Amino acid sequence: MAEPALQSERPFVYTARTAGGARKKGRVTARDTAHATQKLRLDGLYPIDIKAAQKTSASAGKTPVSKRKLTQRNQADLITRLAKLTTSQIPLDRALSIIAEGKDGALPAVAGKLRVHIREGGGLVDGMVTHLGIKDAATLALVRGAEVSGDLPQALRTAADILQQRLMLVRRIGVGLLYPGLLLLVALLSIGLIMIAVIPQFRPLVEGRMDMVPLLGRMIFGVSASLSAIWPLIVTGLILVVVTLWWLHRQGKAVPLIARIAARLPLINQVIWRNQVMIILHSLGALLRREVTLSAALQVILSSTPPGRIKTAMTQVASDIETGQALSQALSTADFMSAGAIEMVRIGEETGDLAGMITRAADEMRDAADRDLERFLALFQPALIIFVGLLVGVSLYALFSAIVAVNAIAF
Numbered sequence: 001m002a003e004p005a006l007q008s009e010r011p012f013v014y015t016a017r018t019a020g021g022a023r024k025k026g027r028v029t030a031r032d033t034a035h036a037t038q039k040l041r042l043d044g045l046y047p048i049d050i051k052a053a054q055k056t057s058a059s060a061g062k063t064p065v066s067k068r069k070l071t072q073r074n075q076a077d078l079i080t081r082l083a084k085l086t087t088s089q090i091p092l093d094r095a096l097s098i099i100a101e102g103k104d105g106a107l108p109a110v111a112g113k114l115r116v117h118i119r120e121g122g123g124l125v126d127g128m129v130t131h132l133g134i135k136d137a138a139t140l141a142l143v144r145g146a147e148v149s150g151d152l153p154q155a156l157r158t159a160a161d162i163l164q165q166r167l168m169l170v171r172r173i174g175v176g177l178l179y180p181g182l183l184l185l186v187a188l189l190s191i192g193l194i195m196i197a198v199i200p201q202f203r204p205l206v207e208g209r210m211d212m213v214p215l216l217g218r219m220i221f222g223v224s225a226s227l228s229a230i231w232p233l234i235v236t237g238l239i240l241v242v243v244t245l246w247w248l249h250r251q252g253k254a255v256p257l258i259a260r261i262a263a264r265l266p267l268i269n270q271v272i273w274r275n276q277v278m279i280i281l282h283s284l285g286a287l288l289r290r291e292v293t294l295s296a297a298l299q300v301i302l303s304s305t306p307p308g309r310i311k312t313a314m315t316q317v318a319s320d321i322e323t324g325q326a327l328s329q330a331l332s333t334a335d336f337m338s339a340g341a342i343e344m345v346r347i348g349e350e351t352g353d354l355a356g357m358i359t360r361a362a363d364e365m366r367d368a369a370d371r372d373l374e375r376f377l378a379l380f381q382p383a384l385i386i387f388v389g390l391l392v393g394v395s396l397y398a399l400f401s402a403i404v405a406v407n408a409i410a411f
Contacts (some may be wrong), residue, residue, distance in 0.1 A: 014027070074169060075132055079160040191391070192231075195227045298317065
């Protein structure tokens, strides 16, 4: 009966401490991680990290998973998983072990490194910065406060919610513009193909008689001649754009780039402004619930807010708070938040539930931002389709007018 069990065992590499505290590394053969842990404990060792031994022949020439840089999506997914596991009363060490035993991309390796970091006496916040690459000040402040208060599951849930909200905004804008963008790209490629491959076939018929062709037809022939002369450069540029977008997609930066470009549109800028205010309120409410002082919470918010109008306004708010003004009064003076949100902040100050009312104001701002984004997409997509239709229609009309003019000259 022992033979089949032996055949199912596989090698593991471990890092452990001896009874005297000395660090030791080695290999052990076991059925799984729990079995390896049991064996090491029987040998008087206290495991810090255990993982399956890598096959060097299979991984030769490949970039190790642990070397991959986590994207913002990876970071949010890992924090979300930790929040769910710790909320289910699973200790942080075991939660990280469960994630480390998975096989989905870079997360298991990073979770394993974070677990080793904590087992060796490092803090969770330091590990998140070093191994996860998280630099968001609000997220780090929430977790740092939870390390003191002991309410880590709630802090991780709030941090995961903040990270997911930021990703959701970028994803919704990127996905919402994807279909219209592809439609515009296909239309432009079709028109370009007509200009480069079709129109030049008619040009010999009008050589020396271009003045008899209508103005719109002459414009079409002129554009066609220009595009025919530089089409290699255009194709090279398109290839470079596609390769760059593919590389950015692999790095998790393609959708954020599209969102930043789209943010230059007035309506999209309004949507992003509402979402940034919502995230600020949500983060502020979460920090205040962790018993962080208002002044310290505002400094954390400032360090995680991108440069722009909102950060300038928040800087003024933080300065006014330092002089003794109430938060609602400082927000009203800064004039970057809706009157309804400021009113809810004032109610929170009067009732003593400032954190709760700020969170409610953030929820209302989120609903308003969602309505603005849906309204924009509902109007923008049909408008772009109409624009593309007009572009194609005018181009075809100009083409046919040129063809009719050529036929009139020929006969």
